[in-house]
Amino acid sequence: xxxxxxxxxxxxxxxxxxxxxxxxxxxxxxxxxxxxxxxxxxxxxxxxxxxxxxxxxxxxxxxxxxxxxxxxxxxxxxxxxxxxxxxxxxxxxxxxxxxxxxxxxxxxxxxxxxxxxxxxxxxxxxxxx
Amino acid sequence: xxxxxxxxxxxxxxxxxxxxxxxxxxxxxxxxxxxxxxxxxxxxxxxxxxxxxxxxxxxxxxxxxxxxxxxxxxxxxxxxxxxxxxxxxxxxxxxxxxxxxxxxxxxxxxxxxxxxxxxxxxxxxxxxxxxxxxxxxxxxxxxxxxxxxxxxxxxxxxxxxxxxxxxxxxxxxxxxxxxxxxxxxxxxxxxxxxxxxxxxxxxxxxxxxxxxxxxxxxxxxxxxxxxxxxxxxxxxxxxxxxxxxxxxxxxxxxxxxxxxxxxxxxxxxxxxxxxxxxxxxxxxxxxxxxxxxxxxxxxxxxxxxxxxxxxx
Numbered sequence: 001x002x003x004x005x006x007x008x009x010x011x012x013x014x015x016x017x018x019x020x021x022x023x024x025x026x027x028x029x030x031x032x033x034x035x036x037x038x039x040x041x042x043x044x045x046x047x048x049x050x051x052x053x054x055x056x057x058x059x060x061x062x063x064x065x066x067x068x069x070x071x072x073x074x075x076x077x078x079x080x081x082x083x084x085x086x087x088x089x090x091x092x093x094x095x096x097x098x099x100x101x102x103x104x105x106x107x108x109x110x111x112x113x114x115x116x117x118x119x120x121x122x123x124x125x126x127x128x129x
Numbered sequence: 130x131x132x133x134x135x136x137x138x139x140x141x142x143x144x145x146x147x148x149x150x151x152x153x154x155x156x157x158x159x160x161x162x163x164x165x166x167x168x169x170x171x172x173x174x175x176x177x178x179x180x181x182x183x184x185x186x187x188x189x190x191x192x193x194x195x196x197x198x199x200x201x202x203x204x205x206x207x208x209x210x211x212x213x214x215x216x217x218x219x220x221x222x223x224x225x226x227x228x229x230x231x232x233x234x235x236x237x238x239x240x241x242x243x244x245x246x247x248x249x250x251x252x253x254x255x256x257x258x259x260x261x262x263x264x265x266x267x268x269x270x271x272x273x274x275x276x277x278x279x280x281x282x283x284x285x286x287x288x289x290x291x292x293x294x295x296x297x298x299x300x301x302x303x304x305x306x307x308x309x310x311x312x313x314x315x316x317x318x319x320x321x322x323x324x325x326x327x328x329x330x331x332x333x334x335x336x337x338x339x340x341x342x343x344x345x346x347x348x349x350x351x352x353x354x355x356x357x358x359x360x361x362x363x364x365x366x367x368x369x370x371x372x373x374x375x376x377x378x379x380x381x382x383x384x385x386x387x388x389x390x391x392x393x394x395x396x397x398x399x400x401x402x403x404x405x406x407x408x409x410x411x412x413x414x415x416x417x418x419x420x421x422x423x424x425x426x427x428x429x430x431x432x433x434x435x436x437x438x439x440x441x
Contacts (some may be wrong), residue, residue, distance in 0.1 A: 002208065002211070003207060003208070003210070003211035003214075004211075006208065006211045006212055006215050007211055007214055007215040007218055009215070010212075010215030010216060010218055010219040010222075011215070011218050011219065011222045013219060014218065014219040014220065014221070014222030014223045014226070015222045015223075015226045017223050018222060018223040018224065018225065018226030018227040018230070019226055019227075019230060021223065021226075021227040021230075022227065022230070022231050022234070023224075023227050023228055023230075023231040024231075025231065026244075028228060028231060028232055031224055031227070031228045032228060034224060035221070035224055035225055035228060038217070038220070038221045038224070039221070041217075042217070042218070042221065045214075056210060056213060059214075059217070060213065060217065063217045063221075064217075
């Protein structure tokens, strides 16, 4: 509960600051790709957390590293006149969707497992009776 | 001083609890001895006392308890983990909102255009801007000229106003009053044979003749049954009635004319003139002078599609 409150406070402050920050139009492309990379990291973290494989250092390095590399790729793409951001968009969106899938699968799996356990328990109780 | 130092040193040495602390105090004491040799002993001791107080606060049970509590709280709720996640999300939300805001702020025209295109547009707009600016400057000069010649312009405007009013009278775009004559024409009663074209009926040609005669006599404004006669007016027979200005009018006709009433009347009543002729045909015609005739303005539409004023 406290953790969620802390995270929410950070997000609210971030939104308030972001409302007062203007991104020049030339850089919006880079920022968009960076946002995708960050979102990918966040959802990756969710997935890892559900699978009990979450590690803070991996999350942090992925969050900032991915964003920087994505920005760098787009920059190089602009220099080479290749729409490299498309590649970044496709990759990150694909990973986002994969993460969603993993989260969904895990949640559904958990639910069905719980149901099964309940049934087993009931059966055991019934047989004992 | 050296005695004091030795004392302290020995004190510290006896204190075998914390090596790090010991080193620190030694360092501090060394510094004190090096830098503040000339300072008085009382000041030195004051400082020492303060430090002791601080130490005692950090060592005090209250503080330690509080510290332990905080530590416990932090560990229990994993504040550090959530804070790091919060910081990352903080950055994410900053760039997300900034991006969304700046994208929604930029005009739609800009979206989806490539840089080169935008650069071209920019150059074109710049050129246009330059052109307009030079034009603006030219016009500014003209305005200045006008302003410097304000006095002469006033007289010009006055003359233009009088010109406009005269032209609007000629064009028939204003109601008019003035002295003049009213001519009434009505069909004569000598209609015996319907198949024969009767001269006693008022024909369009009769009206045209009257109007033409009035113009010759110097009428300034003419109307037929309140239809103002202007430069494009036409009088024409349409079946049993007569069309004036695309409006159908029927007998009795009332032709009003503003001008020198005496001239107009005499021009009408001249021997073998219009009135005389029409009377001979059997048309019921009468002319009367009036001091105050009202002539209404032209109420039709006048759209010029083909004639363009030739510019010098």
